[in-house]
Amino acid sequence: MNAPFEPPRRPTAAQLRLAEQCRDPGRVQPPPSIARLDTERYLSAERFAREKARLFGRMPLCLGPSAMIPTPGSAMTHDGFGVPLLLLRGKDGGLGIFLNSCRHRGTRLLDAPQPVQQPVIVCPYHAWAYALDGALKAIPRTETFPGVCREELGLVPVPFVEAGGLIWAAPFEATDFSLAAGPLAEDFAALGLDSMHLYARRTHEVRANWKLIMDAFLESYHVQRLHATSIARFFEDGVTSGDTIGPHGRSAVVRVGGLEGVDFADWAALRRVVTYAYQLLPATVLVASPDYVNLMVIMPRAHDATLVEDFMLIPAPPATDEEEAHWAKSWALLDGRVFGTEDFGAAEAGQRGLASGASPQILLGSLELGIARFHAAVDQLIEA
Ligand code: FES
Numbered sequence: 389m390n391a392p393f394e395p396p397r398r399p400t401a402a403q404l405r406l407a408e409q410c411r412d413p414g415r416v417q418p419p420p421s422i423a424r425l426d427t428e429r430y431l432s433a434e435r436f437a438r439e440k441a442r443l444f445g446r447m448p449l450c451l452g453p454s455a456m457i458p459t460p461g462s463a464m465t466h467d468g469f470g471v472p473l474l475l476l477r478g479k480d481g482g483l484g485i486f487l488n489s490c491r492h493r494g495t496r497l498l499d500a501p502q503p504v505q506q507p508v509i510v511c512p513y514h515a516w517a518y519a520l521d522g523a524l525k526a527i528p529r530t531e532t533f534p535g536v537c538r539e540e541l542g543l544v545p546v547p548f549v550e551a552g553g554l555i556w557a558a559p560f561e562a563t564d565f566s567l568a569a570g571p572l573a574e575d576f577a578a579l580g581l582d583s584m585h586l587y588a589r590r591t592h593e594v595r596a597n598w599k600l601i602m603d604a605f606l607e608s609y610h611v612q613r614l615h616a617t618s619i620a621r622f623f624e625d626g627v628t629s630g631d632t633i634g635p636h637g638r639s640a641v642v643r644v645g646g647l648e649g650v651d652f653a654d655w656a657a658l659r660r661v662v663t664y665a666y667q668l669l670p671a672t673v674l675v676a677s678p679d680y681v682n683l684m685v686i687m688p689r690a691h692d693a694t695l696v697e698d699f700m701l702i703p704a705p706p707a708t709d710e711e712e713a714h715w716a717k718s719w720a721l722l723d724g725r726v727f728g729t730e731d732f733g734a735a736e737a738g739q740r741g742l743a744s745g746a747s748p749q750i751l752l753g754s755l756e757l758g759i760a761r762f763h764a765a766v767d768q769l770i771e772a
């Protein structure tokens with residue numbers, strides 16, 4: 389069996405507060421009420437274009453975990469948000485993000501969805517060479533470019549931050565990274581994310597509006613129903629608490645066994661009974677199971693088509709066959725079944741059902757009001 393997971397950190401005050409609230413969720417939750425949402429928000433191509441421009445175009449976008457490019461002297465590409473990005477991890481371990489386009493005649497420089505060791509980036513066309521800090525280092529037959537200054541032709545940088553074990557970029561427009569680098573990073577560092585190992589990653593093509601996928605991670609009402617034969621047995625029914633960090637959501641869901649007798653000063657013990665989840669705008673979900681973390685980066689393609697990249701992070705690389713088998717089982721359960729089949733399947737079935745026009749509105753109960761909050765935040769941002 390693998391070594392027990394011992395998070396090296398302490399919970400943040402907010403993580404502790406949510407766990408405390410789960411002791412008596414009735415006390416902090418408003419009385420039961422319902423909400424309704426117009427289905428047009430999932431069906432309209434015009435609305436989708438506004439979301440792309442005003443939400444994805446203006447907010448920091450989580451590209452993935454730092455662990456997806458951990459090794460100094462490596463490079464990878466990222467195309468999920470429609471802008472060709474080149475991520476370069478320098479020999480000193482520092483990260484840079486650039487447009488994946490040569491400054492000579494614009495050629496795409498690299499194709500590497502998985503990181504590759506790369507001491508220098510050489511354009512395949514005429515072999516202009518760039519260092520890992522983006523600087524243009526060499527122009528073959530340089531005498532044929534009189535007056536051209538190499539210093540001015542480095543790769544075009546993209547604003548980004550790497551904090552708390554996540555990489556965030558703003559490829560479209562300068563933006564505010566203060567939440568990503570501040571309170572969110574504090575929570576993720578408390579979960580140990582900045583030192584975790586990437587066990588597996590997989591991109592799913594989901595025939596559904598991106599918000600239907602977010603919705604599946606904004607309520608625990610479905611856990612005992614949709615996931616009846618997979619993970620329902622691990623959770624209490626709807627014992628949960630939540631709050632917000634700016635427009636982002638944070639929730640705690642109590643696992644079977646409950647909080648009775650749990651020492652809240654023991655972070656590992658607390659994490660065994662509380663699953664923390666983060667719903668980050670515009671479209672990233674992080675779920676912290678007791679000993680591993682799933683990160684889902686949701687990348688919309690059209691109003692009814694979305695890519696979801698699922699990353700599974702574990703404390704350290706598997707050291708034995710037994711450990712490998714343990715993590716493989718968790719990956720198959722979560723990525724293969726719970727997310728890949730059940731949650732994403734429900735999103736696709738939702739899209740098909742809504743497209744029939746049967747109901748102009750959907751109905752949300754008390755356990756689903758996180759969905760109403762998320763959509764209100766989206767509406768506010770795209771109307772700004
Ligand atoms: S286009 Fe890159 S070297 Fe010419």
Ligand SMILES: [Fe+2]
Pocket residue numbers: 604605610611615726731
């Ligand atoms: Fe689910």
